[in-house]
Amino acid sequence: MFTFLWSLGSFIVALGILVAVHEWGHFIVARMCGVHVERFSIGFGKPFWTRKDKKGTEFAVAAIPLGGYVRMLDERVDDVPAEKRHLAFNNKPVLQRMAIIAAGPGVNFIFAVLALYMMFLIGQNTVKPVIGDITPDSFAAQAQLKAGDEIITVGGHETPDWESVNLELISAIGTPQVGITVKSVQGVTSQTNLHIAGWNFDPEKQSALNSLGIVPFRPEITTVVAFISEDSPAEQAGLQVDDELIALNGEKIENWMSLVDTIKGLPGETVSITLMRGGQQQTVSATIARRDTPDGQDGFLGVSPKAEPWPEGYVFTHQYGPVKAVGKALDKTWRLTAVSVEMLGKLVTGDVSLNNLSGPISIAQGAGVSAGYGLAYFLSFLALISVSLGIINLLPIPMLDGGHLLFYIIEWASGKPVPEHVQEWGFKIGGALLFMMMSIAIFNDISRFVS
Structure with missing residues (x-):
């Protein structure tokens, strides 16, 4: 239960940071271009915290922490009075609209560089x-x-x-x-x-x-005890840290893994353990505990070994100094970006199986593991996911930032907007593609979780 809650909490923190970073990119460039932002929301659904600034933008944190959005004034969805038409997104020059849309993914890459820079400073x-x-x-x-x-x-x-x-x-x-x-x-x-x-x-x-x-x-892993779990069979039998386990039921223990395999097959049984303590040989009895696994019940003793x-x-x-860390962070961000783009291409060509797609469960597990190792590892994880979000959002799929950019590039090149009915069909197709990709990713996550 603790592992689940830790992973969930780490996932919410990581996603909250990355969503805030992405949406802040849209928000800050929109303001620079003179667009009025109605709402900046982290999460979806009913807000549990809101605040308005002097410019009338409502900042909100909502109950469903699976994304976020920046809602800008737009005549296509709002009744905009004449005196505010110049503040509407749709009335801005196409290059400004492109800049606003591209800013979200762009800031994802900048954040990755900053996260890796901090990681290299910390070590x-x-x-x-x-x-x-x-x-x-x-x-x-x-x-x-x-x-x-x-x-x-x-x-x-x-x-x-x-x-x-x-x-x-x-x-x-x-x-x-x-x-x-x-x-x-x-x-x-x-x-x-x-x-x-x-x-x-x-x-x-x-x-x-x-x-x-x-x-x-x-x-090499030794047969010397390094840790004993509280209230475990090992503790109840009187095993101590630094005991060297020699034999189980009279048979010599060859290595730690052979001991683990034997213990797994003896749930509920009482065994004799021969050990060396302080130069003297002793024998103790222990009743192996039962532990449920996806494959049935395993035996559990409750000890961990020392390694050479x-x-x-x-x-x-x-770990690098403030100057060298800049170059290292830029190099690693570039390499992560290049490899991520290559892998997306190979998913399309079939060189990489769709089984490699990961969804929120895998990301949550990754967040929990990296956070458990420390801040430097968590920053590295954030950088990787931020790069991935930046790349995915730049894909030319309607509904994503890249799809909007594609429409605006066509408008810029042709001198007229893409017809609304074409955009609507694009959004429908893009939505179907995104739903399919997410379904595959979640299916893969569930398969890994239950296997």
């Missing part, structure tokens, strides 16, 4: 992309990648951490091959081609890295 802990293992007969094995190799570049783009490796690999979907530069354990740099013709993966079941046969390096420390230099912090 983000990350891990070098060193390969821990390669799955036999995989794409990575065929490219002769080896355990211990550090991935330096993918497709000519620097990859200082696993996040950037994942981003560049995903951007290569649909291409026959992608070049990879690696540095071996001995410090020798070499290049290879990862042949990925026909590569695709189901994000519900595996990551991009695993589907290619790349297992990131992680320190990271090798020196593997963990580092992305």
Whole structure:
């Protein structure tokens, strides 16, 4: 329940920020162009907070936090008195109308740069992309990648951490091959081609890295107890932090994962656990708890293990000074934008499956996870979603900002507005397309949630 509430709260905060940013772009440029703004609303439905400024604009926060809007004075929907006609949106020059519409997505990109700038100032802990293992007969094995190799570049783009490796690999979907530069354990740099013709993966079941046969390096997990859950079978049995678990029911524990697998299969059973504490061997009894899962009941002991420390230099912090952080933020925003546009194109061509579309549930989970890691990670998440919103809103689909821009570009080029009946049909088709895309995204979310 806590995880659900945390994710929901993080989602509402993230969406509220991004909607406010987007709508503020429309609002501020509208005012600069002399358009009267009737209402600036965050959320839909009945407002629970309102305030009017000196210029007569009502600012509102409404009950349904799934978007927002800026309502401008417009003769097409309002009865505008003659003395206010010059304040109506529809009476402004077409270039001003284009600027007002483009300002929303434009500010999304500016916000992404600012969020990433703050992230680089704060600093983000990350891990070098060193390969821990390669799955036999995989794409990575065929490219002769080896355990211990550090991935330096993918497709000519620097990859200082696993996040950037994942981003560049995903951007290569649909291409026959992608070049990879690696540095071996001995410090020798070499290049290879990862042949990925026909590569695709189901994000519900595996990551991009695993589907290619790349297992990131992680320190070895020991059988020494690091944490004990409150009121768990482990606490009731008297287990303590720093106990080394040696055997279960008299059989030697080979590794932590084998212990987990065995415990899962013993719900409700009483077991004997042999351990080392302070150099002395002891045996305790524990009754394994039952835990409901989508696949039935699993056993649960309530302990977490210690891991070996990271090798020196593997963990580092992305942190830069006020000047260098500007360039880094601009570079990352540009790369996120380029990859997002590429992925949209590949959705259209079929190189990327529609299963990759995500909706509000996945975004809420992402918001909760990133917020849980800290402010720097949450800012990175906000930047990614802000870029995505900016790109989606610029798509030339009626009902989106890009659709309105398309009509105004035609008006600017031809010297006359697009006929109203054409716009109406465009809005109907655009609405149907948006509904279809949202339905697919929500279906994918539900499938991931219940699987």
